[in-house]
Amino acid sequence: MKIIGNALPNLPWEERPSGSSEIVWRYSNNPVIDWNPTPSTARIYNSAVLPFNNEFVGVFRADHKNGRANLHFGRSKDGKSFQIDDNIIPWQDEQGRPNPVSYAYDPRFVKIDDWYYVVWCDDMHGASIGLGKTQDFKIWIRLPNPLMPFNRNGVLFPRKIKGTYRLLSRPSDSGHTPFGDIFISESPDLIYWGKHKHVMSKGGKGWWQGTKIGAGPTPIETTEGWLLFYHGVSNTCNGFVYSFGAVILDLEEPNKVIYRCGDYLLTPEKPYETAGFVPNVVFPCQNLYDAPSGRITIYYGAADTYTALAFCRVEEVFDYIKKHHENI
Ligand code: BMA
Numbered sequence: 393m394k395i396i397g398n399a400l401p402n403l404p405w406e407e408r409p410s411g412s413s414e415i416v417w418r419y420s421n422n423p424v425i426d427w428n429p430t431p432s433t434a435r436i437y438n439s440a441v442l443p444f445n446n447e448f449v450g451v452f453r454a455d456h457k458n459g460r461a462n463l464h465f466g467r468s469k470d471g472k473s474f475q476i477d478d479n480i481i482p483w484q485d486e487q488g489r490p491n492p493v494s495y496a497y498d499p500r501f502v503k504i505d506d507w508y509y510v511v512w513c514d515d516m517h518g519a520s521i522g523l524g525k526t527q528d529f530k531i532w533i534r535l536p537n538p539l540m541p542f543n544r545n546g547v548l549f550p551r552k553i554k555g556t557y558r559l560l561s562r563p564s565d566s567g568h569t570p571f572g573d574i575f576i577s578e579s580p581d582l583i584y585w586g587k588h589k590h591v592m593s594k595g596g597k598g599w600w601q602g603t604k605i606g607a608g609p610t611p612i613e614t615t616e617g618w619l620l621f622y623h624g625v626s627n628t629c630n631g632f633v634y635s636f637g638a639v640i641l642d643l644e645e646p647n648k649v650i651y652r653c654g655d656y657l658l659t660p661e662k663p664y665e666t667a668g669f670v671p672n673v674v675f676p677c678q679n680l681y682d683a684p685s686g687r688i689t690i691y692y693g694a695a696d697t698y699t700a701l702a703f704c705r706v707e708e709v710f711d712y713i714k715k716h717h718e719n720i
Pocket residue numbers: 438497498567568569634670673675693696
């Protein structure tokens with residue numbers, strides 16, 4: 393099986409440590425963003441990076457020193473160390489008037505044709521999906537909210553499928569939702585959304601995804617289907633634990649699951665994942681790939697405090713998902 397997409401020879405990458413048999417392995421220099429990364433921010437995590445002109449750009453979720461979250465733009469030469477603006481992204485409407493958000497978190501960042509789109513958790517009288525676009529990382533245009541509240545974990549596919557844009561989402565409430573499945577919606581123009589379908593439910597034999605699930609990074613197109621990493625949540629006497637796993641969705645009908653891994657691929661183990669502002673969270677928001685080599689780099693938030701990287705190879709992930717497939 394192969395990734396259908398571009399080469400990225402400067403993909404941030406580190407080989408699997410010798411002696412390890414992990415399908416997804418962590419960067420040895422994790423975390424790549426530590427506490428208090430800019431003057432006004434306390435924590436930057438759950439963020440998304442894209443290649444740009446042989447370097448990288450990113451949209452970062454930052455918790456400010458008053459505890460409220462917003463999005464910041466940043467750049468990187470190597471995809472591992474970042475210069476992040478201290479100011480929040482200045483959204484405007486299509487007429488150029490300021491159109492600020494009251495809060496924003498968990499951005500996904502995807503290039504479709506000539507535009508870079510940001511999808512985030514927005515406030516529209518409650519948690520809902522925010523959508524905006526830019527071409528130059530200076531003018532940021534906020535589009536209408538695609539879906540009604542209450543909804544989070546919006547993830548756009550990187551191209552139209554059968555002529556329409558597709559958006560994954562997880563209907564929820566405004567708080568720490570104790571439920572949630574993944575759905576998909578279609579749009580001809582990124583404004584009008586409909587034809588909503590259910591994609592996948594929480595649950596299964598294992599408990600790591602028993603409470604709720606949410607789509608993670610932009611799906612990766614492969615010869616066997618869309619590879620989607622997603623987070624799964626387990627409830628414990630000490631609160632939620634966030635892990636992540638993966639699923640293969642049908643290329644032409646991405647509401648259909650082909651293979652779904654019953655086991656997680658990464659769960660909080662390292663100190664920067666098990667201790668922080670919210671302990672026991674790994675939350676993937678982006679993946680980059682180099683199609684010819686099949687290498688994939690995942691950006692994930694750790695313990696709602698740090699930004700971290702993990703790596704895998706597409707054929708190995710696919711084989712693992714298939715081997716541990718479970719009908720849920
Ligand atoms: C979710 C979101 C994420 C966060 C996670 C764990 O509901 O708020 O931003 O990482 O909880 O706290």
